[in-house]
Amino acid sequence: MSTDSYINRPNRPLQVYALIFLIVLYLPILFLPLFSFNDSIYVRFPMQGFTVQWYYDLMARSAVWAALMNSVKVGVAVSIVSTVLGIFAAKAITRYRFFGKEPIVIFIMLPLVVPLIIFGVALLVLFAQLLGVPLSLYTVAFGHLILCIPFSTAVLMPRFEGFDPAIEEASADLGENAWWTFWRVTFPMILPGVVASLLLCFTVSFDEFIMAFFLTGTDATLPMYIWGQLRFPQQFPSVLALSSLVIIGSFIIVLLGLWINRDADMTKTKAGTDA
Amino acid sequence: MSDDSYISIQNVQKYFGSFCAIENISMDIAHGEFFSLLGASGCGKTTLLRMLAGFESPTKGEIFIDNQPMSDVPPHYRPVNMVFQSYAIFPHLNVHDNIAYGLRKRKLPKAKVTEMVDEMLNLISLPDYGNRKANELSGGQRQRIALARALILRPKVLLLDEPLGALDKQLREQMQLELRQLQRTVGITFVFVTHDQEEAMTLSDRIAVMADGEVMQLDTPIGLYERPVNRKVASFIGTMNFFDGVVADEAGETLKIEAQGLGPITAPANPSNKAGFYKGDKVQVAIRPEKLVLSAQKPDAAFAASGRVQNMAYLGERSHYLIEMDGLDKHVAVSSQNLVPGASLFEMGSDVWINWQSDAVVVLERN
Numbered sequence: 204m205s206t207d208s209y210i211n212r213p214n215r216p217l218q219v220y221a222l223i224f225l226i227v228l229y230l231p232i233l234f235l236p237l238f239s240f241n242d243s244i245y246v247r248f249p250m251q252g253f254t255v256q257w258y259y260d261l262m263a264r265s266a267v268w269a270a271l272m273n274s275v276k277v278g279v280a281v282s283i284v285s286t287v288l289g290i291f292a293a294k295a296i297t298r299y300r301f302f303g304k305e306p307i308v309i310f311i312m313l314p315l316v317v318p319l320i321i322f323g324v325a326l327l328v329l330f331a332q333l334l335g336v337p338l339s340l341y342t343v344a345f346g347h348l349i350l351c352i353p354f355s356t357a358v359l360m361p362r363f364e365g366f367d368p369a370i371e372e373a374s375a376d377l378g379e380n381a382w383w384t385f386w387r388v389t390f391p392m393i394l395p396g397v398v399a400s401l402l403l404c405f406t407v408s409f410d411e412f413i414m415a416f417f418l419t420g421t422d423a424t425l426p427m428y429i430w431g432q433l434r435f436p437q438q439f440p441s442v443l444a445l446s447s448l449v450i451i452g453s454f455i456i457v458l459l460g461l462w463i464n465r466d467a468d469m470t471k472t473k474a475g476t477d478a
Numbered sequence: 479m480s481d482d483s484y485i486s487i488q489n490v491q492k493y494f495g496s497f498c499a500i501e502n503i504s505m506d507i508a509h510g511e512f513f514s515l516l517g518a519s520g521c522g523k524t525t526l527l528r529m530l531a532g533f534e535s536p537t538k539g540e541i542f543i544d545n546q547p548m549s550d551v552p553p554h555y556r557p558v559n560m561v562f563q564s565y566a567i568f569p570h571l572n573v574h575d576n577i578a579y580g581l582r583k584r585k586l587p588k589a590k591v592t593e594m595v596d597e598m599l600n601l602i603s604l605p606d607y608g609n610r611k612a613n614e615l616s617g618g619q620r621q622r623i624a625l626a627r628a629l630i631l632r633p634k635v636l637l638l639d640e641p642l643g644a645l646d647k648q649l650r651e652q653m654q655l656e657l658r659q660l661q662r663t664v665g666i667t668f669v670f671v672t673h674d675q676e677e678a679m680t681l682s683d684r685i686a687v688m689a690d691g692e693v694m695q696l697d698t699p700i701g702l703y704e705r706p707v708n709r710k711v712a713s714f715i716g717t718m719n720f721f722d723g724v725v726a727d728e729a730g731e732t733l734k735i736e737a738q739g740l741g742p743i744t745a746p747a748n749p750s751n752k753a754g755f756y757k758g759d760k761v762q763v764a765i766r767p768e769k770l771v772l773s774a775q776k777p778d779a780a781f782a783a784s785g786r787v788q789n790m791a792y793l794g795e796r797s798h799y800l801i802e803m804d805g806l807d808k809h810v811a812v813s814s815q816n817l818v819p820g821a822s823l824f825e826m827g828s829d830v831w832i833n834w835q836s837d838a839v840v841v842l843e844r845n
Contacts, residue, residue, distance in 0.1 A: 366569075372533055373566035375553040377580035377627065387579075391570045 232450060239443035244436060246443075257440040267445065270428035274409050277340055277424060281347040282404035288348075289355025289400055290393070296356070297363040312353045322349060323417035330418070338420035346414035351404040358403060358464065362396035395464050402460035406453050425449065483542075484509040484667055485530070485635060490539035492525055492691075499525045500536075501691040507669065507684075512661050514670045514678040516714075517688035523671045526688075527637050530669060531560045544634055559628035560637040563644070565620045567612045567627075573599075574608035576623055580631045598626040601660070618649045625657075629664060638670045642677065654680050675715050679703070687711050703766075709842055712764050719770070719810050721763040722844065725755050733841055737763045739806035740783050745839035755841060762842040767813035769838035772799065772830050779833035785810065787824050792816075797823065801832060 234246075242252040261267055295301070296308055314322065326346050330336040370392070374384040390397070412426040419427050429445060432438040483506030492500035500522045507513045515523040528534045529541060532553035541548045543557060559580070568576050577595045586594075599605050602622040607615075615623065621641055628636055642650045642657075658681050661668050672678050678685050679699040686696045687710075695707045706712035709720065723737035733745050733755055745763065747754060755761055776782065785803035797816055800809040812832060816823075824830050 367564050367566060369562045369564050369566040370568060372531075372553070373560070373562055373568070373627075374579070375533075376531060376558075376560045377631065378554050378583055379580075380552075380554050383582075387582075388568060388570075 235443050235450065236447040239440065239447045241440070244440055246439065257444040260441050261444050261448075264441075266428065270423050270425045273340055273422045274425040277344045277347060278405040278408040281344050281351055281408040282401045285348055285351035285355045285404045286359075286397055286400040288352055289359050290397070292352070292356045293359035293363050294389075297360055298368060311356055314349050315353045319350065319411075319413040320417075322346065323414045326414070327417040338418055340420070340422050340424075342418040342420070343415050343424060344408075346418045347408040347411055350411065350414065351407050354403050354407055355400040358400045359393060359396045362393040366392050399460040399464035402456045402463075406456050410449070410453060483507065484511075484544060485669070486542040487526070488540050488542070490526070490529065490536045490541060492522070492529065492534065493537045499691055500529075502539075503691075503693055504539075505686060505693060505696055507667060510665050510667055512658070512668045512670065512681055512683045514672060514682040514685045515688060516672055516675060516678040516685050518673055518714075521688040522691040523673075523688050524639060527560075527639055527669060527671045530635070531558055531637055532556045557634040558637055559631055559633040559635075560639065561621070561624045561628055561641045563639045563641065565624040565641075567615070567620050567623055569612045571612065572608065573604075573610045573612070573615070573623055576612065577608075577626045577630055579627060594630055598630050601629070601663070602626045603656075617645055618653065621645065621653065625660070629660075629666070633666060635667045635669060638668060640672055641670075642672075643674075650677075657681060679715070687714060689714075704840075706764070706840060706842070709762060709764075712840065712842065717767055717811055717813075718764050719767060720808075721765075721806070723761050723763045723841075725757055725759045725761055728755060728757055732836075735761065735763060735839075735841065739803045739810075740781070743781050743839060744836045745841045746837055747841070760844045762844045764840040764842055765834060765838055767798070767811040768796075768815075770810070770812045770814075770832045770834050772801075772812055772814055772824060772832055774824070774828070774830060777831050777833045781836065782831050782833035784829065784831050787826050787828050787830055790824065790826055792823070799824065799830075801830065 238246045238250070239257055240253050240255065241250045242254040242256070243250070292311055296304065323346065326342070326349075327338075330338065330342050336342060371384055371388055374388045375381075379387060410426060411424075412430065415424045415427050416430070423431065425445075429442050432442050485507040487503055487505050487507075490500055490503045491498070503522075503526065515526060517523045525534060529536055530543075530548075532548065532551060535549065548556065568579065571579070574592070574595050577598055578591050581591055581594070595608060596605070599607055602625060604619060604622055604626075607619070607623075612620070612623075621644075624641070638657075642653050645653060654677060657668075670678070670681060679702075682699060684696065684698055685702055686693045687702060688694065689710055695702060695711045697705070702711060702715050706715065706718075712718045712720075721737045721740055723735040723740075723743075725733055726736045726742065727734040728747070731747055733747055735743050735745055737743050740763070743763070771777070771779075776784070783803060785801040787799055788802040788809055789800040791798045795816060796813055799812040799814070801812055802809055810832065
């Protein structure tokens with residue numbers, strides 16, 4: 204920063220703090236890819252040599268691919284349904300005044316703070332005991348949906364807040380009904396939020412374990428599969444390799460989502476500033 | 479409903495919960511008229527405009543446009559288009575697509591649409607702007623795009639919600655002239671909402687002055703200025719001097735009034751004030767500052783009074799004076815044109831006479 208005003212002055216202790224913070228946060232995760240290239244089934248120093256054998260092992264196992272496909276199926280379905288519901292919720296919350304709005308917003312956001320194990324047990328009781336629904340990928344998807352809707356709503360709300368309601372009125376005034384107004388005006392304007400919501404929900408569902416633990420039937424999702432493999436020490440390096448791939452994949456998707464949604468506050472119609 | 483009324487607002491009321499936004503309004507607007515709704519913010523003028531557009535529905539009453547009742551007609555079927563205060567330009571579309579937005583349903587060939595858009599761009603003097611993005615436009619340009627976007631659909635009525643409010647003074651004055659010119663060119667009925675009395679006077683054929691959800695006076699700009707019906711209208715449009723008075727005698731078209739600070743005066747019975755005044759009525763006498771003439775010597779005029787210059791402001795083409803008068807606790811404002819360089823300037827503290835014509839006086843109810 205060339206301007207060293209009081210507020211912009213570099214602060215050495217804070218920079219060091221930030222560095223330590225990031226190291227503590229990410230160092231443990233970096234051990235996974237590190238040891239996934241270690242030529243030994245034991246995770247311990249000193250490392251034994253470089254190998255990509257565990258990645259080859261992984262490719263050869265059909266159960267991994269089946270679990271991956273299960274997770275992708277659940278993730279795609281959950282992200283689409285959650286985003287659609289999130290659009291409704293975000294629009295209602297930002298555009299309309301209605302009775303009981305505050306409690307409803309709190310209820311929508313509640314899954315973010317309620318321990319997932321409670322939701323997992325509750326849904327298990329509901330499905331298995333009360334409704335007699337067999338556990339399957341559908342029940343997993345339902346659980347993930349509860350978890351993802353708050354994320355969708357939270358990502359989409361700033362998009363709706365970011366544009367002037369008069370823009371939708373203008374569309375109606377120019378002869379378009381609600382359906383066409385949505386597709387010609389509202390949807391293009393919230394599109395970055397929609398993409399971000401899809402990506403975020405997909406990663407949340409893809410990585411989710413606790414709900415899946417309670418609600419999975421015979422088809423395991425990827426985290427369930429990894430959990431299962433931990434019982435076998437000789438499989439552990441493969442799990443490390445798989446985890447490394449999942450971490451990289453998640454990273455890419457999240458960064459993509461943030462990048463697409465980077466101008467969330469800049470689509471505001473700037474009537475006050477330049478008009 | 480009169481025969482030439484194009485928009486007819488009949489006994490319209492609007493409540494938001496228990497808050498009354500529109501008291502009970504009836505008015506007719508003629509075809510091709512430039513009609514303004516004028517009032518301070520919160521007077522109900524925007525609510526009335528939004529009811530014409532269909533964004534709000536009246537709690538009671540009915541609005542007719544071209545003889546069709548509008549109650550059950552949603553905004554997207556109404557033969558009206560609106561220019562929004564914030565312009566509401568679609569930010570994800572370029573200028574061409576913004577202007578052509580409303581044409582989708584007409585299923586015109588692409589070449590025809592382009593031709594119509596180009597015609598509009600010429601009308602608003604922004605040719606070759608079709609490919610510009612919405613965020614590359616200045617405030618004045620956005621305002622014109624919003625106009626073109628509405629006018630391309632050839633609405634029966636164009637509604638304008640303070641469209642010049644966000645522009646700076648110079649651009650505003652230029653746009654006022656252009657807007658008036660445009661309205662004459664296209665011949666569409668304009669309903670214009672503003673809080674700026676000068677703007678309303680400049681543009682309108684007729685103005686409805688609103689306050690607290692009611693229309694106080696509906697008249698031409700001249701009528702509003704020369705024959706205001708009450709003190710609110712009189713002080714909202716321009717400046718006005720008020721004097722308390724009592725009717726001493728009524729004689730047909732003329733009232734004899736004993737006015738505080740002015741002495742016995744005569745005034746025409748205000749024709750736009752339906753309730754006549756009778757002997758003994760307490761009234762208010764109102765005189766515009768520019769109708770008062772200053773002189774150093776006692777003038778040879780039927781009505782005159784003396785005072786001292788308490789304050790003076792020289793504004794170039796005219797000077798504003800505040801005159802202190804015996805028996806009055808308020809100062810009298812006088813605005814006099816500076817016709818001869820330096821000749822009519824009265825020093826502060828100097829004794830002056832004011833005189834006026836009988837027909838300059840407006841008599842209002844005292845409240």
